[in-house]
Amino acid sequence: MDKGRVHNRPSLIERLQGFDRRWIFLAMALAVVGPLLRPCNLPFKASPMVKALYNTIDELEEGDVVYLSADLDPPATPELEPFFRAVVLHLKRKNVKIALGSTWYAAPPLIERWIRDVVEPQIARPGEDGYQGAPDRPYRKNEDYVWLGFREGKQAVINKLGSDLWGNYDGRAADGTPLDQIPFMKDKRQLDDFDLVILLSAGSPGAKEFVQQVQTRYNIPMVASVTSVMTTDLTPYYDAGQLLGLAGGMLASAEYEQLVGLPGLGTQGADVLNVGQIVVILAIVFGNVIYFASRRRRRFS
Amino acid sequence: MNLVKKQLPLLIGMAVGVLVLAEFYVPASWLDVTREELLTFAQILAAAAFVLGGVNLIQVNYPKIRRREEDWQYKVVLLAGAAIMFAVGFPWQDIGENPSPGQVTVVDGAAAASGGAALLRVEATRDNALVKVDGGSPQRAVVDGRPLELELQPGAHTIHVYMPAVGYGELRTELEVAAGQTAVARAELPMLWGPSGRVRTWLYNYVFFPCQATMFSLLAFFIASAAFRAFRARNTEAALLLGAAIIVLLGRAPIGRFIYDALPEITNWIIDVPNNAGRRAIMMGAALGGIVTGLRVILGLERSHLGSE
Numbered sequence: 001m002d003k004g005r006v007h008n009r010p011s012l013i014e015r016l017q018g019f020d021r022r023w024i025f026l027a028m029a030l031a032v033v034g035p036l037l038r039p040c041n042l043p044f045k046a047s048p049m050v051k052a053l054y055n056t057i058d059e060l061e062e063g064d065v066v067y068l069s070a071d072l073d074p075p076a077t078p079e080l081e082p083f084f085r086a087v088v089l090h091l092k093r094k095n096v097k098i099a100l101g102s103t104w105y106a107a108p109p110l111i112e113r114w115i116r117d118v119v120e121p122q123i124a125r126p127g128e129d130g131y132q133g134a135p136d137r138p139y140r141k142n143e144d145y146v147w148l149g150f151r152e153g154k155q156a157v158i159n160k161l162g163s164d165l166w167g168n169y170d171g172r173a174a175d176g177t178p179l180d181q182i183p184f185m186k187d188k189r190q191l192d193d194f195d196l197v198i199l200l201s202a203g204s205p206g207a208k209e210f211v212q213q214v215q216t217r218y219n220i221p222m223v224a225s226v227t228s229v230m231t232t233d234l235t236p237y238y239d240a241g242q243l244l245g246l247a248g249g250m251l252a253s254a255e256y257e258q259l260v261g262l263p264g265l266g267t268q269g270a271d272v273l274n275v276g277q278i279v280v281i282l283a284i285v286f287g288n289v290i291y292f293a294s295r296r297r298r299r300f301s
Numbered sequence: 302m303n304l305v306k307k308q309l310p311l312l313i314g315m316a317v318g319v320l321v322l323a324e325f326y327v328p329a330s331w332l333d334v335t336r337e338e339l340l341t342f343a344q345i346l347a348a349a350a351f352v353l354g355g356v357n358l359i360q361v362n363y364p365k366i367r368r369r370e371e372d373w374q375y376k377v378v379l380l381a382g383a384a385i386m387f388a389v390g391f392p393w394q395d396i397g398e399n400p401s402p403g404q405v406t407v408v409d410g411a412a413a414a415s416g417g418a419a420l421l422r423v424e425a426t427r428d429n430a431l432v433k434v435d436g437g438s439p440q441r442a443v444v445d446g447r448p449l450e451l452e453l454q455p456g457a458h459t460i461h462v463y464m465p466a467v468g469y470g471e472l473r474t475e476l477e478v479a480a481g482q483t484a485v486a487r488a489e490l491p492m493l494w495g496p497s498g499r500v501r502t503w504l505y506n507y508v509f510f511p512c513q514a515t516m517f518s519l520l521a522f523f524i525a526s527a528a529f530r531a532f533r534a535r536n537t538e539a540a541l542l543l544g545a546a547i548i549v550l551l552g553r554a555p556i557g558r559f560i561y562d563a564l565p566e567i568t569n570w571i572i573d574v575p576n577n578a579g580r581r582a583i584m585m586g587a588a589l590g591g592i593v594t595g596l597r598v599i600l601g602l603e604r605s606h607l608g609s610e
Contacts, residue, residue: 019529021526021529021530024522024525024526024529025522025525025526027525028521028522028525029522032521042555042556042558042559043555043558044555044558045558045565047565047569048569073513074509074510074513074514074517075513075514075516075517077514106509106513108496108497109467109496109497109501109502109505109506110505110510112467112497112502113467113506116467121439138436138437140436141473151344152344152347152348152351153340153343153344153347153348154347156340156343156344156347157344159340160337160340160341160344163333163336163337164337167337167341168344174497228553231572232572232576232580233580235572235573235576235577235580236577236580236581236584239573239577249553251553251554251555270554270555271555273553273554273555274554274555274556276521277550277551277553277554277556278554278556279525280524280525280528280550281528281547281550281551283525283526283528283529284528284529284532284543284546284547286529287528287529287530287531287532287533288532288533288534288543291533291534291535292534
C-alpha cells in the first residue's frame with residue numbers, strides 16, 4: 001500500500017474548507033426559479049399586523065378619500081407591487097377615492113404603469129377563477145383617483161404635506177388639472193383631511209419619516225407596507241399605535257392578497273421565500289459545521 | 302470674507318432653526334406662514350441641488366475622460382446616460398404650440414346604425430390605439446385595417462381614445478349625440494416627451510428598471526454566500542444572534558408553520574419584544590443625539606456643516 005498517496009489526499013474537512021461558493025449561488029438560483037416553475041402552495045395565515053392593516057382599510061366607507069404615498073423604486077417592486085395591487089382592489093371594492101403621490105424621483109413611471117394596469121381597469125370580475133370577493137369597477141382619472149406626481153425635498157415635502165398639500169403640488173394634479181376642479185379633492189387641503197394615509201415605502205424618505213414629521217403632530221391615521229428589511233424599524237411605531245397596520249415584505253403582501261381573496265404575485269413569491277430561506281439557513285448550518293470541525297481539528301493537532 | 306463664508310451662514314442657520322422650533326410652541330400665525338415659506342425654500346434648494354449635482358458630475362468626470370484615466374470608458378457611458386435622460390425628460394412639446402390629441406365632430410346621418418341609435422366612428426392615426434366608451438371595456442380602434450364603428454344610444458357619452466403604452470397624448474372628451482347622428486373621433490395621439498413621455502418611459506422600463514432590479518437581485522446570492530462564510534457561532538452572543546436569525550427566517554416563510562405550528566408566533570414574539578426593545582433604545586438615543594446636534598447648530602457651537610473642523 002502506498003502510504004504516501006493516502007496521506008497526500010486532502011481530508012474531508014480540508015475539502016470542505018475549500019468549498020466553492022459557486023455551488024451556493026447555483027442552489028440559490030434553483031431556489032428562486034424552481035418554485036416559480038413548480039409552486040408548492042404551502043398554506044399561510046395572516047399575521048396580526050397585516051390583519052390590523054386589512055381591518056383599518058375595511059372600516060373605510062364609500063366616498064372616503066385616502067392619500068397613498070408610493071415612495072419606492074424598481075428594486076422594491078417584488079415586495080410592494082403585490083400589496084399595491086391587493087390594497088387598490090380593496091379600496092376600489094369599497095368605492096374609496098384615491099390620491100396618489102410620491103417623494104421618490106424613480107417612482108413616477110412605475111406608479112403611472114400601475115395606474116394603467118390596476119387602478120383604471122376592472123381587475124376582479126364577478127365569477128373570476130380563484131377570486132373570492134366583491135367585484136371592483138374601473139376608476140376614472142380625476143373622478144375616482146388623482147395622480148399628484150413627485151416632489152423633491154424629502155422630509156421637507158412630507159412636513160409640508162401635513163400643513164399644505166395643495167401648496168406642495170402647486171394646486172394641480174400631475175396632468176395639470178387644478179385640484180379645485182377635482183370634486184373629491186376640494187376639501188382635502190392637508191393630510192389631516194384624508195380619511196387614511198397609506199404608505200408604500202422602500203426606504204428613506206418613507207413610512208418612518210411620515211410618522212416622525214406628520215403622524216404624531218397631526219394625529220393622522222396611517223398604515224404602511226414596507227420592505228422586509230424595514231419591518232423591524234417600524235414595528236415600534238405599530239406597537240405604539242402610530243401605525244394602525246403594517247405589512248412587511250413579500251410574505252405580508254401575500255397575506256394581504258389572501259385576505260382580499262385574490263392570490264397573485266405575492267403568493268407566487270411566498271413559495272420562493274420558502275425555498276430561498278431554507279438555502280440561506282442550510283448555508284449558515286453548513287458554514288458552521290465546517291467552522292466547528294476545523295476548530296476541533298486545530299485544537300487536537 | 303469671513304463674514305460671508307462663516308458668520309452669515311451661521312446666523313442664517315441659527316435664525317431658521319429658532320423660527321422652526323418656535324413654531325411648535327408659540328401659537329402665532331406669522332410663525333406658521335414663515336414655516337411654510339421656509340419649507341418652500343427647502344424644496345427649491347433640493348431641486349437646485351440636482352442642477353449642482355449635474356454640474357458636479359461633468360466637473361468630476363470630464364477631466365478624467367480627457368486625460369484617459371483608468372476606466373474612462375465607463376465615465377463616458379455615465380455622462381452619455383445622464384445627457385440622454387436629461388434630453389428625453391424635457392417636455393419639448395410644451396415649447397410652442399401643444400400638439401392636439403384630436404377632436405370629435407358630430408354630423409347628421411348614421412347609415413350603419415340601427416333605427417333610433419347613433420354611430421361612433423373612431424379614426425385613430427395609430428393602429429394599436431384603444432377606445433373606451435363610458436368607461437367600459439377597451440376595444441381596438443382599428444379592426445382589420447378599418448376604423449372602429451360602434452352604435453351609441455342617443456344622449457351624453459364619454460369617449461377615451463388612448464395608446465396601451467404610457468407616453469402618448471390621449472383623446473378624452475364628452476359628447477352628446479341624437480338618434481341618426483354620427484360622431485367621428487379623430488385621434489392623433491401624439492408621442493409625448495418629458496417625465497411621462499414615450500422615450501423616457503421606454504428607457505425607464507427597459508433600461509433603468511432591469512438594471513436596478515438586477516443589482517438588487519444579486520443581493521440574494523451575496524446573502525447566501527455571506528451566510529456561508531461569515532455567519533459563525535464564534536461565541537455565545539453570536540450563537541444567540543444566529544439562533545434568532547434562523548427562527549425569524551423560518552417564521553417569516555410559510556414553511557415555518559409547516560415545520561412547527563408555533564414558529565410564526567415565536568417569530569412575532571422575537572420581533573415584538575427583544576427586537577422592539579433594542580430598536581426603541583436605538584431610536585431614543587438617535588433622537589436625543591438629533592436634539593443635541595440641532596441645539597448645537599442653533600447655538601452656533603456646531604460648525605461642521607459649514608465646512609470647518
